[in-house]
Amino acid sequence: MSARYDLCVVGGGIHGCTVALFAARGGMTVVLVERGSLCREASGVNAGTLTMQMTRVALIPYALEAHAMWASAATWLGHDVGVVVCDGLSLAFTQAEAELLSYRAGKRREAGAPIDLVDAKAARLVEPGLGPGVMLAGHCKIDGFANAYLTGLAYRRALIEAGVTILEETAATAVQRVQGCFEVDTTGAPVKAARLVIAGGVWIESMLGWLGVTVPIKVLVNQLAVTERQRPVMRTVIGIASGLLSLKQYPHGTTVIGGGWQARGDRERGGYELLPDRLVGNVRLACHAIPALKEARLARAWAGLEAETRDALPAVGPVPGVPDAYVCGSVHSGYTSGPYLARLLAERILGREPAMPLFPIDRLLDPFERAA
Amino acid sequence: MQETDTSIELVLDGQPIRVSAHGSVAGALLEAGVAWLRSSPRAHGPRGAFCFMGVCQECAIVIDGRRQQACLVTPRAGMTIERGGVR
Amino acid sequence: MTFPQRFDLIVLGAGPAGGRAALTAAAAGLTVILIDEQSAAGGQVWRKPRAERVPARTDGQHGEGLRAALDASDVTLALGRRVWSVTEGFRVDSLGPEGSMSCVADHLIVATGAHERVIPFPGWTMPGVMGLAAATILLKSESRLPGKRVVVAGRGPLMAQVAAGILAKGGRVVAVVDQMRLTGWLGALPALATQPRLLAQGGGWMGRVLASRTPWLFNHRVVEARGADRVSEIVVTSASGDRRALSCDALVIGDGLVPGTEVPRLLSARMWFDRLHGGWIPELTADFETSVPGLFCVGDGAGIRGALQAGTSGELAALAVARQLGRKTEPARLARLRRAFARASCFSDAVAAMLSGQTADVARIGPDTIVCRCEDVSRSEIDAAMAEGIRDINQIKHVTRCGMGPCQGRMCGDTVQELVALGSRRSREEVGAWTGRPPLRPVPLGDLVGSFDYGDIPVPEPAPL
Ligand SMILES: Cc1cc2nc3c(=O)[nH]c(=O)nc-3n(C[C@H](O)[C@H](O)[C@H](O)COP(=O)(O)OP(=O)(O)OC[C@H]3O[C@@H](n4cnc5c(N)ncnc54)[C@H](O)[C@@H]3O)c2cc1C
Numbered sequence: 001m002s003a004r005y006d007l008c009v010v011g012g013g014i015h016g017c018t019v020a021l022f023a024a025r026g027g028m029t030v031v032l033v034e035r036g037s038l039c040r041e042a043s044g045v046n047a048g049t050l051t052m053q054m055t056r057v058a059l060i061p062y063a064l065e066a067h068a069m070w071a072s073a074a075t076w077l078g079h080d081v082g083v084v085v086c087d088g089l090s091l092a093f094t095q096a097e098a099e100l101l102s103y104r105a106g107k108r109r110e111a112g113a114p115i116d117l118v119d120a121k122a123a124r125l126v127e128p129g130l131g132p133g134v135m136l137a138g139h140c141k142i143d144g145f146a147n148a149y150l151t152g153l154a155y156r157r158a159l160i161e162a163g164v165t166i167l168e169e170t171a172a173t174a175v176q177r178v179q180g181c182f183e184v185d186t187t188g189a190p191v192k193a194a195r196l197v198i199a200g201g202v203w204i205e206s207m208l209g210w211l212g213v214t215v216p217i218k219v220l221v222n223q224l225a226v227t228e229r230q231r232p233v234m235r236t237v238i239g240i241a242s243g244l245l246s247l248k249q250y251p252h253g254t255t256v257i258g259g260g261w262q263a264r265g266d267r268e269r270g271g272y273e274l275l276p277d278r279l280v281g282n283v284r285l286a287c288h289a290i291p292a293l294k295e296a297r298l299a300r301a302w303a304g305l306e307a308e309t310r311d312a313l314p315a316v317g318p319v320p321g322v323p324d325a326y327v328c329g330s331v332h333s334g335y336t337s338g339p340y341l342a343r344l345l346a347e348r349i350l351g352r353e354p355a356m357p358l359f360p361i362d363r364l365l366d367p368f369e370r371a372a
Numbered sequence: 373m374q375e376t377d378t379s380i381e382l383v384l385d386g387q388p389i390r391v392s393a394h395g396s397v398a399g400a401l402l403e404a405g406v407a408w409l410r411s412s413p414r415a416h417g418p419r420g421a422f423c424f425m426g427v428c429q430e431c432a433i434v435i436d437g438r439r440q441q442a443c444l445v446t447p448r449a450g451m452t453i454e455r456g457g458v459r
Numbered sequence: 460m461t462f463p464q465r466f467d468l469i470v471l472g473a474g475p476a477g478g479r480a481a482l483t484a485a486a487a488g489l490t491v492i493l494i495d496e497q498s499a500a501g502g503q504v505w506r507k508p509r510a511e512r513v514p515a516r517t518d519g520q521h522g523e524g525l526r527a528a529l530d531a532s533d534v535t536l537a538l539g540r541r542v543w544s545v546t547e548g549f550r551v552d553s554l555g556p557e558g559s560m561s562c563v564a565d566h567l568i569v570a571t572g573a574h575e576r577v578i579p580f581p582g583w584t585m586p587g588v589m590g591l592a593a594a595t596i597l598l599k600s601e602s603r604l605p606g607k608r609v610v611v612a613g614r615g616p617l618m619a620q621v622a623a624g625i626l627a628k629g630g631r632v633v634a635v636v637d638q639m640r641l642t643g644w645l646g647a648l649p650a651l652a653t654q655p656r657l658l659a660q661g662g663g664w665m666g667r668v669l670a671s672r673t674p675w676l677f678n679h680r681v682v683e684a685r686g687a688d689r690v691s692e693i694v695v696t697s698a699s700g701d702r703r704a705l706s707c708d709a710l711v712i713g714d715g716l717v718p719g720t721e722v723p724r725l726l727s728a729r730m731w732f733d734r735l736h737g738g739w740i741p742e743l744t745a746d747f748e749t750s751v752p753g754l755f756c757v758g759d760g761a762g763i764r765g766a767l768q769a770g771t772s773g774e775l776a777a778l779a780v781a782r783q784l785g786r787k788t789e790p791a792r793l794a795r796l797r798r799a800f801a802r803a804s805c806f807s808d809a810v811a812a813m814l815s816g817q818t819a820d821v822a823r824i825g826p827d828t829i830v831c832r833c834e835d836v837s838r839s840e841i842d843a844a845m846a847e848g849i850r851d852i853n854q855i856k857h858v859t860r861c862g863m864g865p866c867q868g869r870m871c872g873d874t875v876q877e878l879v880a881l882g883s884r885r886s887r888e889e890v891g892a893w894t895g896r897p898p899l900r901p902v903p904l905g906d907l908v909g910s911f912d913y914g915d916i917p918v919p920e921p922a923p924l
C-alpha cells in the first residue's frame with residue numbers, strides 16, 4: 001500500500017493550502033487532496049479584498065496579522081498574487097448609514113483596526129473618484145486587495161517547493177480511523193495519514209459528518225461582477241457602511257464589484273445563477289460611489305460559495321472526540337484572514353503554541369451531541 | 373443598384389473625415405481607408421474591426437463620448453469618434 | 460426597473476430560425492416577443508441590405524419576406540435590444556435605446572446563431588484581416604468592399620460566395636487560398652447535389668470567380684499576415700511547403716462557425732461535443748427542446764446546419780411549444796417538417812465536413828501567435844501553464860487571462876479548449892468548456908443602472924458585526 005503521510009489535508013482552498021504549506025515547512029510529510037484544482041472555489045473566485053472594514057470585530061487582530069502576511073507574500077509565499085496595499089474607505093450616503101458606520105467603525109477601532117471617521121472633503125482627498133452625496137467615511141490605511149484568481153498558481157508553486165504531494169482532480173469520499181491512522185477514500189487511490197485536516201470550504205459540513213460530527217454550515221452565494229479595462233477611475237478600496245459594496249480597480253484597468261449580494265446556488269451546483277435585479281442593485285451602488293464607472297462596460301459576473309457557521313465565527317481547531325483530526329474554514333472575509341488562521345492551526349499541529357487562540361468548534365455542536 | 377449615397381462628415385480623433393452615411397461606423401471608416409481602430413491593451417498591437425457582427429469587440433472605441441462597438445453603430449453627421457482604446 | 464411583461468413565448472434571435480419560430484407560434488395563437496440586437500430582422504445570413512429593393516437575389520428575398528411577414532404578424536418585435544441576462548423561469552433582460560426591459564415566459568426559444576471560427580496565425584490581429592462572415596455582412600448589408608485588393612482564404616462555400624460578391628461589386632480578388640484540394644470539393648458533390656438549388660448557387664459563385672481568372676489556390680493556407688497598421692502582404696504555403704507572398708490590403712478568412720451556446724449554458728442545459736456541427740451544443744429532443752423543460756435551441760446555435768434547416772428547426776420548436784400550451788398541431792405538418800430536416804442534413808453535413816479537420820491546424824499554431832485577441836495571450840503562455848501541471852480549462856483562464864476580455868472567450872474559446880485537449884492528451888469532452896456567465900454581451904454600466912434614486916436601491920441586510 002501507499003506511504004503513510006504525517007498529514008492529509010482535504011480541500012485545497014486558501015485554508016487547506018496554507019495549513020499544508022506551513023506543516024510541510026515545519027518538517028511534516030503532507031498530502032493535499034483536492035476535488036478540482038487548487039483555489040478554484042471561494043479562494044480563487046472571491047473579490048480579493050484585504051480589508052478591515054468588512055472584517056468581523058472578533059477577527060480584527062487576526063486580520064491585521066493576515067494583512068501583513070499578504071503584504072509580504074513575496075517573501076513567505078514566494079509567488080505573486082498581485083497584492084496592492086492601499087487606503088480603504090467605507091462610505092455613508094444617508095443619515096442611517098452614517099450612524100451604522102460610526103457604530104461599526106468604533107467597534108472595529110476598539111478591536112485594533114486603525115479606522116478614522118472623516119468628512120466628505122477629506123474622503124475626496126483620499127479618493128478623488130468619489131461621487132457626490134458622501135456624508136461620512138471610515139478611512140483605514142490598512143487595506144488593499146489581491147488578484148484572487150492567481151492564488152491557485154502561487155500556492156501550487158509554493159507547495160511543490162515545500163514538498164507537498166498535491167492530488168488534484170481527486171475527491172475525498174470518506175474517512176476511516178484504522179489503528180490510529182486516517183484512511184481517506186478518494187476517487188483515486190486511498191490515502192493514509194497520521195493526522196487529518198478538513199478544509200473543504202462550504203463542504204466541511206459533510207466532511208465532519210464522515211467523522212460523526214454534526215456542525216451545520218450555511219452556504220452564502222456571493223455575487224461578483226467585473227468591468228472591462230478602463231482608464232484609472234479610482235485608487236482605493238471602496239465599501240459602504242452596510243458592507244454591501246466592495247470596489248477596487250486593478251492595475252490592468254478592470255474593476256471588481258462585490259459586497260455579498262446573493263445569487264442562486266447550492267453545494268451541489270455551485271453559484272449557478274445571477275439575478276438581474278441584484279446585479280443592477282450592486283452595480284448601482286458602485287456607480288453611485290464612483291460615477292466614472294458608468295463609462296465602462298460590464299464584462300462578466302459570477303458567484304462563489306462562502307461558508308458560515310451559526311455564530312458567523314470561524315471553525316478552526318481540533319475536531320472534538322477525534323484525536324489528530326482538525327478543521328479549518330468558515331472564516332468570514334476568509335481570503336483576508338485565512339492565511340493567518342491556517343498558519344496558527346499549522347503551528348498547533350506541529351505541536352507549538354499558536355500566537356493567538358484558535359476557534360474550536362465545540363461551541364457549534366448541537367447540545368444533544370455535546371451532552372453525549 | 374440604386375443607392376443614394378449621402379456623404380457626411382464625422383470627427384475622427386479631432387479631424388473631420390467624410391464617409392458615406394449608410395451601414396456601420398466601422399464599415400464607413402474602412403471604406404474611407406481607416407482600418408486601424410485601437411491598440412490592444414497588453415501588447416499594444418494594432419487592431420481593427422474583425423467580425424462586423426458585434427462579437428469580437430475589436431471595434432469598441434469611444435463614439436460620442438461612450439464606449440461603443442463601431443460595427444453596431446450607424447454613422448451620423450457630426451459624430452465624434454476617438455480611436456485608440458483603453459489608455 | 461420596469462415590471463416584467465409576460466408572454467407565452469420569448470424568442471431570442473431574429474434570423475431564419477428565430478423568425479420562423481416567432482411567426483409559427485404567433486400563427487398558432489400564442490403571444491410572442493422576438494428580441495434581437497440588430498435593428499432589423501434577418502439575422503446574419505438574411506441581413507437587411509442597404510437598400511431593401513435590391514433586384515432579385517434569393518437570399519435577400521428570404522430576408523425581405525421574413526421582415527414583411529413579421530411586420531404583418533402579431534409578433535411583438537423588440538429589435539435593437541441587447542439581451543444581457545437570461546434566468547430561470549424564464550426571465551429575459553435586455554437594454555435598448557429606450558432603456559432596460561424585462562419579460563418573462565414559460566417557454567424560450569433560443570436562436571442566437573453562430574460566430575466566426577478563425578484559427579490563429581501570426582498577424583491575424585492586424586487591421587484589414589477579418590472573418591469570412593464579416594465580409595458577407597459588409598458586402599450584403601453595407602454594400603461595401605473589405606478592401607481594394609482582397610485575399611479570400613479558409614475553407615468551405617462561404618469563400619466562393621464572398622469572392623463572387625467582391626467581384627460583383629467591381630472589387631479585386633487577389634487570390635482564393637483554399638485549404639481544401641479540388642478533389643475534396645468533387646468528392647462532396649454527390650451529397651451537395653441533394654440540394655440542387657443550393658448547389659447551383661454555390662457552383663455559380665465558384666464559376667464566376669474562376670471565369671474572372673482569379674487564382675484559386677487549392678490545398679494552400681495562409682501562414683502569416685504582415686503590415687504596419689494594416690495588412691499589406693500575406694504569406695501562403697502549399698501543402699508541399701512552397702511559400703509565396705501576396706500583396707493585398709485586406710484578408711478575409713474563415714474556418715467555419717462556432718455555435719453560440721451562451722444561453723443554454725447559462726441555464727445549465729446539458730451539452731455535448733459534436734465536432735461535425737461546430738463543437739459544444741445542447742442535447743436536444745426531436746422537437747429541439749433542451750434538458751431544461753421549456754427551453755428550446757434552434758438554428759446554428761443548436762449545431763451548424765445552415766439557413767435551410769434553421770427555419771425548419773424554428774418551426775418545429777414553435778409547434779412543440781404550441782402543443783405544450785394546448786394548441787392543436789397537424790401531425791402531417793410535423794411529419795413533413797421532420798422529413799425536410801432529415802433530407803437537408805445530407806447537404807449540410809457535407810458542408811460541415813468540409814469545415815472540420817482543424818485539430819491539425821490548431822496543433823500547428825506557433826508559440827508566439829496570439830490566441831486570445833482581447834488579452835494578447837500567446838500559445839506559449841497557455842503551454843507554459845500546462846507545463847506547470849494545470850489542466851483545468853477555467854484555471855488556464857485564471858492564470859493566463861485568456862478568455863477574460865470583452866469578447867468573453869468567444870473568439871478564443873474553441874481554440875484554447877483544443878490546445879488544452881492536445882496538450883493534456885484528453886478528449887474535448889474531458890476538457891469541457893468555460894463556464895457560461897452573464898452578461899451575455901458586455902453592457903455599459905451607465906445603461907445598466909439607468910437613472911435611479913440611491914434610497915430605492917434594495918440593499919440587503921448588513922452582515923453581522
Ligand atoms: C464571491 C466571494 C467573494 C468573496 N470576497 C472576499 C473578499 O473580498 N475578501 C475576503 O477576505 N474574503 C472574501 N470571500 C471569502 C473567502 O473567499 C473565503 O472565506 C475563503 O476563500 C474560503 O477558503 P476555504 O479554503 O475555506 O474554502 P474554498 O476556497 O472553497 O476551498 C475548499 C476546497 O475544498 C475542495 N473540496 C470540496 N469537497 C472536496 C472533496 N470531497 N474532496 C477534496 N476536495 C474537496 C473544493 O474543491 C475547494 O477547492 C469571498 C467569498 C466569495 C464566495
Ligand code: FES
Pocket residue numbers: 398420421422423424425426427428429430431432441442443444
Ligand atoms: S467588429 Fe467585432 S464586434 Fe465589431
